[in-house]
Amino acid sequence: MYPCKLSISGTWSKLIKSCKRFKVGGTSAPQMIRGIVGNGMDIKFWIDPWVSNTPLKVLFPNLFRLERNKWCSVADRLGGLYGNGPVSWSWRVYPSSPEQVADLISCHRMILGQCLVNRADTWAWYDSGPLDFSVNIAKHWAVSARVGSIIPSINFNWCKWIPLKCNVFMWRLLLDRIPTKVALRSRNIIHGEVSCGFCMLEKENVDHMFTACGMAAGLWQGIASWVKLPPIFLFSVKDIVEVVEGSRWSKNKKELLYGILIVACWRLWKARNERVFAQKNRNAVELVADIKSLSYLWLCSTGRFGGVDWKGWKSFVFDVM
Structure with missing residues (x-):
């Protein structure tokens, strides 16, 4: 999702690390960004968050370990789907253990109904629904953390006759x-x-x-x-x-x-x-x-x-x- 190798120092790497450290209600800024699938060419199936705010590799680590091409796109896996066809899996070893089979069933249910359309993939700020990203939206999200946790709510009435x-x-x-x-x-x-x-x-x-x-x-x-x-x-x-x-x-x-x-x-x-x-x-x-x-x-x-x-x-x- 982010064109940055975090092990290498640099401005972009530091920016991404800072974004991941800052959290509101346990959610970091990168987790608020989700891919909106179009033709599926630019969104990574396992790496990027697109079905939910959490990438599939995190939700299903057992399946991710078996994947042959871990950087595959959504189009690589759903290219023949369009709402009806099978998912084009590419396993090194087919899932066979009870945990792997359970994860495969859950993954199928999660991506059920995801269809490719004839437009480019986009990215959206996902807070109770997809929103076009703007600095103002991110600012309100960040400020909500400061208002809610750094300055807790108190009931204090100011006295008018003292300084x-x-x-x-x-x-x-x-x-x-x-x-x-x-x-x-x-x-x-x-x-x-x-x-x-x-x-x-x-x-x-x-x-x-x-x-x-x-x-x-x-x-x-x-x-x-x-x-x-x-x-x-x-x-x-x-x-x-x-x-x-x-x-x-x-x-x-x-x-x-x-x-x-x-x-x-x-x-x-x-x-x-x-x-x-x-x-x-x-x-x-x-x-x-x-x-x-x-x-x-x-x-x-x-x-x-x-x-x-x-x-x-x-x-x-x-x-x-």
Whole structure:
């Protein structure tokens, strides 16, 4: 199918190897291309994909080993067929074992009804049916892999009263796209120790740092005490946004709690960076105090909740509709 000997280095060889390595749902780009039989002169019977997206040599390796001319064309085998005649096989040894006979029957059934016509063979991009190939079609196929696997689907609502940087951070956190030590090592950016920047006991990934680490546990209990919620126990970063739904508060008060939780995650990550890069140690009490003051400053800057003053915010006792 491809005029290239892959064992020889060169631009075309590298291009074909790259195409075979890139897969969407386990299917490589070359497997999306299928021959559309015309006169059968240009499509190889065993080598090229034409009956399905997989060549017959892969589907029936027992028969392919017995074939005398492995580079035969479709016309060589179906030349006398035209829907009615027999297949012109050319075996070195006729199939005789039970496996070979079963493969021969299956192969016959697969090519049954394939007819040669008076036009040249063509090639098509085969995605739920033959399509004329274009760069745009291949691009959409390739992008579907990135959207479906590299950027998984999450349900994240942006909070309107906190800064954009906090929303972006929370979105990346839920996608596991922040540079924890485990994430950096998986990308071969760092090597060696990947223990948590706070406790130094477990591997530093998002679930440990924001839910299981002692610093995170202390922070969430401090937040729960401040906003007068039952103790908060988390097992995954996705549980953080579920805390809001678990409260029986008004819509506006839930929005305030939602923003506080996002600011808390952002401040915890900032404290981690201060410890790792500047050797500044903070405790959970200091982080809660910072979250109170920062969140109140950002809340006042929006002017959305005018009935909240600093005294009420510190004790989380106020009236919001």
